[in-house]
Amino acid sequence: MKSRMIIKNGYVYDPINKINGEKMDIYIENGKIVEEFTGNSTEIINAEGKTVMPGGVDIHSHIAGKLNSARVFRPEDHRTDPVPKTSVTRSGVGYSLPSTFVTGYRYSAMGYTTVFEPAVTPLEAKHAHEELIDTPMIDKGIFVCVGNNYFVLKYIKEGEYEKLKHFIAWLLKTVKGYSLKVVNPGGQETWKWGKNVNNLDDKVKGYDITPRDIVTNLTKVNEELNFPHTNHVHCNNLGSPGNYEVTLETMKAVEGIKPKKGRKNVLHIAHSQFNSYAGENWGNFSSGAAEIAEYLNKHGHITTCIGQVIFTNTTTITSDGPWQYRLYLLTKNKWAGADTELETSGGIVPYIFKKKNPVNTIQWAIGLELMLLTKEPWKVFIGTDHPNGGPFTFYPLIIAWLMSRKAREEMIQKVHKVVHSRTQLASIDREYSLFEVAVCTRAGTAKALGLSEKGHLGVGADADVAIYNLNPEKLDRGNYNEIIKAFSRAAYTIKDGEVVVKDGEVVKEVYGKTYWTNFQYTEDEELREDLEKVFRDYYTVSLSNFEVPLTYLPNNKPIKIEVK
Amino acid sequence: MKMKQVFKDVVCSFCGCLCDNLEIEVENGEIRPLSKACTVSRSRFVNYNRDRVPYPMMKINGKHERVSLEESIKKAAEILRNADRPLIYGLSSTTCETQRKCVEIAEKTGGIIDQTATVCHAPTVVAFQETGEIHATLGEIKNRSDLVIFWGCNPLQAHLNHFVRYSVFPKGMYTEKGRKERYIVAVDVRETRTTKLADMFLKITPGKDFELLSVIRALVNGAKINAEEVAGVSMNKIKELVEKMKNCRYGVIFFGLGLTMSRGKHYNIIATLNLVRDLHKYTRFVVIPMRGHFNVKGAGMVLAWQTGYPYAVDFTRGYPRYNPGEYAAVNLLVNREVDAALIVASDPVATFPSPAAKYLTQIPTIVVDPKISMTSLTADVVIPCALAGIETEGTAYRMDGVPIRLKKLIEPKEGVLPDEEIMEKILKRI
């Protein structure tokens, strides 16, 4: 490997540094972007006529941990997409539940270099990290589910806010997590009694607190602890008609919370497509995307990823136990569920999104409406909530729908006619620029994640670069298949200064690093006593064995944070 | 090591309970459990150094001769390299770190990998793929379960601390009175220590589990059944059980090989899983298979994340294919479809039906194991390794999927490596 590289003459899209398609050279040395240099021993990449962007950054994709049960669950999914070994890569399977190696290869082929696994239950964090060890090509990290955690519910109920803060700092450090995740706040605990919470002010069974209390307290804790990323919430009532209201309520509930220094946002709404539904029932189901987008346009404290629906056979897998049961009742497909002591409850149901199904059509339109009606691409990001809305390998198709009105129109012809009466997608003219695509696939996500060395190509950034076979001077939006092709198979993917993908094929297998938040604090003795008691009385593993040692993060990247 | 050392929160690497609260004393190369270990666990620690494979061996003129580690690894790699279709088998009594390497060996040699679930909970896997399973970690049982059903399993003889730590006696969050708070049901073909401790015992005719499960499910779903007894159990008793199931707060069925190995196999399990699913019309109910070996769950996990499939995975075409009954160890051996074998941390000659065991003794076979096994007695190459959870650390998955890190308590004998390193050396040579 040469330690120096120049990417010459590409059209560079680097939104964080306000570079919009300028033809320029990018200099790389020892895995970092550097100032111009001269001299020999340099690898030259000719990017003439090509689009150059920072490596893609995915803020929300289920790639490790609980999803492994879904892999066991669905041999029929794998059989459609076997992946042979090559001289540089391992074999595996793909489609909606790719094996770990294939997950890395396929992200890398699309020019993605960083991906976050957004739902890990603390007791099984070792498992997620074990899989990440086997996930090549990308940098990664895990979000830790806390919205139904026993300690969280208990401390909120008891009004022990400082203890809650200490607990969160301790937990994230102990399981080597990067950020907080809240899934159906209070709903999973209530599901352990066979029920659910349906709005922000329902009572959580056994705790006399509400989802509102959980979201606001954790959001406040998140900002006061200076987490790099905001609180990341999968709202209540996901998947149900009329749920855009609970989403609005959730966003409003955190309006007054002071963001940490240096940012305006305090909350990320995960896969908002699944939570932007109007109507009262499946019969009059319609899009609530306009209401959500309007709120996003007027406020600066929220980011979101869309959870776009793809018309295909995929796998739904969430830590939202009651929702997965409901989906089983709706579909009568096979259903797997799992409760984790003191922490979470999740499930798996295979699902086919069908073009001629009116609800699926509206869901498909909502994701795109959210992207197109929200003015700032810094607030709304591409994603499929992989694999819930569809496999991540469809991102290039979503980019095409955003960039090309023709691509959307052709699909509108194929879907159910409710797309005209219950959504406004057909009337939207907007087409994304490459600059905006770069925002909603890397710059915006990196910024929302608080990763200062990702998502841009300024001096000091990690040399993670994607080069696509797309000439902006000759861009033909009508010929959108070229867009899909270009973003599906990067001309080059460069990871830490090395070419790892060429012409859409992995040419070198590398293993990235895992980010985690390493809180520095003086131990709270009362918290220690609580932990010891609860682990002895209620958990079935010892407190000392709960920890994830650094052995599980062979290439770890701690973010050091002082707690006052 | 002369000094006396005491280790706390030690994990027992015997059965799928993975008890992680043991206190262990180590002195002069001897290991003594101080507390909480069951009799099997105690035997594992106390006897850890008995019946060990003494050194690397190769069969020369029909007899095992001592060779260097280097020679044994060279020979192992040669056997695997020269095979058209090697079988890599075992895995359940070692760490995930080793299992990961085993998958790589199978892929690299274009062979087949299978793990011991193939002859114990394979029907559970197949049933799960067919219909799904509503699962919970063992702590939920401890904290919430007021109705606990043991079907075709006998934890008091096979998972000795299960009752105490997880399912019957512990006092949890919503089960403050422990045993008194729980109604215990046992279903078995014979009386056992477990059935004697139960509040209700359903003695069932051998091979009739599917009938009984189906009738229970039909009753749960509101059907009327005209029969006085089913599978040797009176209808009154069945109806009583159904009422208990519908009216409990958080029920659980633990099931074992009594269901998976009996007539019907995966159909028995499908019936069980569907019953638990249907009970959600009334209440919360979960089901937990009683997994045997300490890391058999981990073997399924590793195989799934690396290949997509949990057992019986064929790499002949360069990508993973899965078809139990075609790529499973017993079938392959009985049908003579493999031509060499690498056996890791298991003893198929002792447990497989005789035609499969016999064929295995006739093909070139490598055994990597800390202890002497029947398979090691006949293998062409035998490589000793460190004992997982005693002489080497690593990851294991409890029967409910909770990952726990095994501890190292004592150095292995000089020159004895963890199997993970042995696999790595073999890989490099292939």
Added chain:
Amino acid sequence: MKKLEAVLITGRTDKQGETLEIGKTSKEYFEHLSTVQMNQQDMSEINVKEGDTVKVETEYGSVAVKCKASREIDRGIIFMPYGPWTSLISPVDTEGISMPSFKGIKAKVYKASGERILTIQEIVEGYE
């Protein structure tokens, strides 16, 4: 000679776990594993008592083991710890899903005084 028709159940026991950890070549393992447990009345019927050698025969083979009385087992059922001795008489057919039926096997049991019980070394030699 009187042959008892029975249903063979194989399974794991705690003693098996304990003796396994002592060692597969140990006396303890041999003595615990090479046994069959039966109902007392069934034993009388074929004229054997505790400690006698019997032969267990199935469609797939036969094996000599020591007989043990059990109060827990109904007539018509016999139990053997799953291992080297049961593998000699286990079914082979996996019915498409990898696993032979190790429980509920049709078997015959009869007295076999003087019959030697094979050690695991001898079983292996027999295979080779």
